[in-house]
Amino acid sequence: SQQGEEDPQALSIQEGENATMNCSYKTSINNLQWYRQNSGRGLVHLILIRSNEREKHSGRLRVTLDTSKKSSSLLITASRAADTASYFCATDGGSNYQLIWGAGTKLIIKP
Amino acid sequence: EAGVAQSPRYKIIEKRQSVAFWCNPISGHATLYWYQQILGQGPKLLIQFQNNGVVDDSQLPKDRFSAERLKGVDSTLKIQPAKLEDSAVYLCASSLRLPGLAGGGFEQFFGPGTRLTVL
Numbered sequence: 249s250q251q252g253e254e255d256p257q258a259l260s261i262q263e264g265e266n267a268t269m270n271c272s273y274k275t276s277i278n279n280l281q282w283y284r285q286n287s288g289r290g291l292v293h294l295i296l297i298r299s300n301e302r303e304k305h306s307g308r309l310r311v312t313l314d315t316s317k318k319s320s321s322l323l324i325t326a327s328r329a330a331d332t333a334s335y336f337c338a339t340d341g342g343s344n345y346q347l348i349w350g351a352g353t354k355l356i357i358k359p
Numbered sequence: 360e361a362g363v364a365q366s367p368r369y370k371i372i373e374k375r376q377s378v379a380f381w382c383n384p385i386s387g388h389a390t391l392y393w394y395q396q397i398l399g400q401g402p403k404l405l406i407q408f409q410n411n412g413v414v415d416d417s418q419l420p421k422d423r424f425s426a427e428r429l430k431g432v433d434s435t436l437k438i439q440p441a442k443l444e445d446s447a448v449y450l451c452a453s454s455l456r457l458p459g460l461a462g463g464g465f466e467q468f469f470g471p472g473t474r475l476t477v478l
Contacts, residue, residue, distance in 0.1 A: 281466065291402070291450065293466035336401050346415060347467065349401030 253350050254337060260356040267324045269353040271337030272317075279340050280313055281347065282322050286333035294322075294335075324355075332357045361385065363470035365451050371476045377439035380473045384432070384453030390414075392467065393426055393436050394450040402450055408434065409456075441477045448472040 338347040394402035410431040428434040452467040
């Protein structure tokens with residue numbers, strides 16, 4: 249079953265603009281991860297945020313986590329054509345650290 | 360550092376035939392996962408190994424799917440017989456468990472996947 253739900257399903261923006269994607273989940277988690285998938289590099293880990301963290305940065309990426317609302321957001325600043333990909337959130341609330349994935353947000357960066 | 364290797368990259372078979380996929384995880388990674396990803400969806404966990412033992416296979420259709428990880432390194436996933444609805448990308452991932460960290464959590468490294476088409 250899919251726990252995470254990304255919103256929007258698809259997003260198209262101009263290069264240089266910021267892109268924001270949201271993820272909602274249903275049960276308590278230990279941590280939440282964001283991954284990117286494109287045809288060139290496959291599925292790649294971007295960032296992990298733990299349940300006791302509220303915000304995390306990595307380069308042009310900013311992730312927030314609100315455990316009271318069971319939601320997370322991924323912000324990509326100053327987008328580039330290479331950011332065109334599908335972005336997935338994955339939550340890890342199981343005792344065996346299994347990841348449960350959302351359906352993803354498809355991001356298109358227009359030149 | 361070499362990544363997760365998978366083969367074949369593409370496979371086309373007819374329904375009721377059998378197929379096998381192979382995965383070589385990153386050296387030293389104790390945990391190995393097989394996922395099924397249907398077009399337009401996120402990955403769905405089929406089976407998780409810790410070394411050569413199965414941790415979770417609750418979503419593996421055991422009447423037709425089987426997987427093994429002999430010697431705790433390479434793994435194979437088999438489908439026999441295949442159905443039309445098995446058409447998907449089969450992803451293998453591995454991770455290095457990080458014991459002792461509060462809340463656990465670790466990233467998974469994915470292979471390029473095998474795109475299976477069942478006709």
